[in-house]
Amino acid sequence: MSATATYTVSGMTCGHCVASVKEEVSEISGVTEVEVDLESGRLVVVSSDPVDPATVRAAVDEAGYTVTSEA
């Protein structure tokens, strides 16, 4: 079983930002796949078990950006 969660991240302006977010979110335990779309700010997190949204927020924060919505 795997879980997929979608978030919107604000503040990313280039491929480097995308890489930073991917790196931090990938470090969360159980995360198997991270997709980031620069233009829309869409962040998709695939994990073996559901990840606490607060953990994802913290990781995005750590990268220097902000989660503006969770869906």
Ligand SMILES: [Cu+2]
């Ligand atoms: Cu950048």
